[in-house]
Amino acid sequence: MHNLGIAARPTPRLGQPVLFRRATVVTMNPHDGVLRDTDVLVRNSRIEAVGRHLEVPANAVVIEADGALLLPGFVDTHRHMWQSALRGVGADWTLGNYVQWIMIKWRHLFRPQDIYAANYMSMVEAVYDGVTTVLDYSHGLRTPEHAEAAVDALFDVPARARFAYGNALAPDLGWVVDGRVDDMLDNRFSSTDQLVTMQLALDGISPTDEAKAALDFARARELPIISHAGVFKAYEDAQIAFLHAYGALSPSYTLVHGGALSDESFRLIADSGAHLSISAESEDSAGQGYPPVSQARRFGVPISLSMDSVAWWSGDMFSAMRATLNAERAMVHHIAHQQGNVVVNNDTRAMDVLEYATLGGARALGLDDEIGSITPGKLADLVLLRNDTPVMTTVHNPAGHLVFQAGRGDVDTVMINGRVLKYQGRLVGVDLDRARSLVAQSVEYLRSRISNAEWEEALIPPPYVARQTWRSQSV
Structure with a gap:
């Protein structure tokens, strides 16, 4: 047995058959459930x-x-990958702090090379952590050159990604129809049979001619859309009402957060058939609104999970599952106690959030027939x-174990599109050293443009001050 508890074998080569023997297979297929002592x-x-x-095929790695x-593999449906060079800067931030420092x-x-470095590192991190598909909510693309750099990085790591083209720096949504998106579609995304696919990330949607033109553009090109929605004092019910009235909401539309939306909006x-991406680590700390798991479940809105940005929180989907389930159960118990009652059995289960983190994300991206x-x-x-660490000994309840016991440090092998990219705890054909070097260069440049006083002020926000309202330029 080697140091990860899985019997050592040669690293599978590209194109070689691979047989996982006698695994505990958490299929996420409702017909099969969990299959113990099973081969794949x-x-x-x-x-x-x-x-x-x-039967073991010839030339197979077992x-x-x-x-x-x-x-x-986990599917993260909303991550601002362009911010990963600023990892952990905003650990104590509210949403207002984030808007103040990063977005304003x-x-x-x-620069384009900073976008490239951050996206490249973010893809490497996703692979290492078992996130086999990540949606790059790329709303820092102020020029076509920035967009090209973001896409280059996604293609340069052989993992599955969805490039969500955004531009929160623009004063309106006119950038969608000025030719840059069509150029990107024609030059980089003419085929849907590739690991990296494309959609739009649209924020600041209101009943304007520019917004209507952007929505018409997406519909004509069959581009899915993702938008922040239901953010307290920013994107609330009026946005949903407009999207509904304009016929823009559909199963190819994903809304992120949703905690400030009314029951009517959820209806x-x-x-x-639109989807909701919940970023509980972010929502629990930053103030977008309480993670609306109960509302979504009550109305039958399909849920996926996401990490938002490692500038604030982790990129760890195990943490996302934990944060989501903890927040939901805490609120249910709190409401019951306020009414003098106790909750006899939890309604939202570990298997539910595991589904949100896997098959739910695949559904949101329209990929559930494939992943x-x-x-x-x-x-x-x-x-x-x-399977050899204290925390992985022993596994009685696989779904519960994945949600409350396991972590990204327990990820031994990652396979994407049949290709092994992590094996026995080490990346294979994915250049972590290059990612680290690129990010170091980017951080050196960015810090040269940010004064020490400004940096320290950002790292340590002032003490809590309640404000009646705040209004963001973008989220």
Whole structure:
């Protein structure tokens, strides 16, 4: 046994069949559930078979899982990857602090090479952590050159990503129809059969001619849309009412946060089939609004999970699941106690949030026919956890274990599109050293443009001050 508890084998080469033997397979397929002592065979880019005692193909690499948890890769449906060089700067920030420092003061400092470095590191981090698909909510793209740099970085790591083209620096949504998005579609996204695909990230939506033109543009080109929504004192019910009235809400629309929306807005979202991306680590700390799991579940709005930005919080989907379930259960218990009652059984379960983090994200991106569950015929985006640490001994309740016990440090093997990118705890064909070097250069440049006094003020915000209202230029 090697140091990760999985029997050591040669690193699988690209194109080699891989057989995961005797794993505890958390399929996220409602027909199969959790399958213990089960094999999963991957050939080329797809899952060929799931079952016991599968025949080993010639030239296959066999990974003896010995009961280790095998699950579909996580899908993060909202991450501002361009901010990753500022990791952890905003640990004590509110949403107002974030708007003040990154979106107003610092975003103009980012050069195309800074966008590239941050996106490249963010992709490497996602692979390392078992996030096999990430939506890059790329709203720092003030020029076409910035957008090209962001896309270059996504393509330069062989992982699955959705490039959500945004430009929160623009005064309106006119940038959507000025030719730059069409150029990007024609030059980089003419094929849908690639690991990196594209959609739009639209913020500041209101009943303007520019917004209507942008929504018409997306509809004509069948581009999905993602928008921040239901953010306290920023994007509230009026935005949802307009999107509904204009016929823009649909299953290809994802709304992020949602905590400041009314029941009527949730009814409109549910009727449209649109999705909700909950970023509980962010919402719990920053003030967008309480994570609206209960509302979404009550109205039947499909949920996915996301990390927002590592400038504030972690990029760890295990933490996202934990934060989401903790917030939801805490509120349910709190309301019950206020009414003099106790909750006998929890309604939202560990398996629910595990689904949000995998298949729910795949559904939000329109990829659930291809990823999100361990099902024969689907693309092989898989994560195998180690099984020899104290926290991974022993596993009685796989879903509960993944939510409350495991962490990204337990990720042993990551496979994306049938290609092993992390094996026995080490990245394979993914250049972490290059990512670190690029980010170091970017940080050196950005810090040269930010005074020490300004930097220290950002790191240590003033003591709490209540304000009746605040209004952001963008979120």
